[in-house]
Amino acid sequence: MDKFHICFGLSAYGTLRSVFRKQNLLQTESIICIEDDFSVGPPLRWLVTAFFPTFNAFDFSPDSTA
Numbered sequence: 001m002d003k004f005h006i007c008f009g010l011s012a013y014g015t016l017r018s019v020f021r022k023q024n025l026l027q028t029e030s031i032i033c034i035e036d037d038f039s040v041g042p043p044l045r046w047l048v049t050a051f052f053p054t055f056n057a058f059d060f061s062p063d064s065t066a
Contacts, residue, residue, distance in 0.1 A: 003029045010035060 007013040013033035020026050 004032055005029065006032045006034060008034050008036075 005016060007016055010033060013031060016031055017026075020029060020031070
């Protein structure tokens with residue numbers, strides 16, 4: 001594949017895929033769909049790991065004294 005396109009949302013993905021299918025471009029170009037809603041900010045997991053790399057949410061316990 002020579003090129004790839006990134007779409008944000010299933011609607012854009014479906015539209016682009018339909019156009020590519022009609023023009024026989026699916027053999028040379030690929031489409032990546034990102035379904036996250038970035039209009040409210042980055043995903044929480046990315047935010048926590050980017051700014052608090054030592055934070056482990058799985059070790060958090062409400063009974064902890066730390």
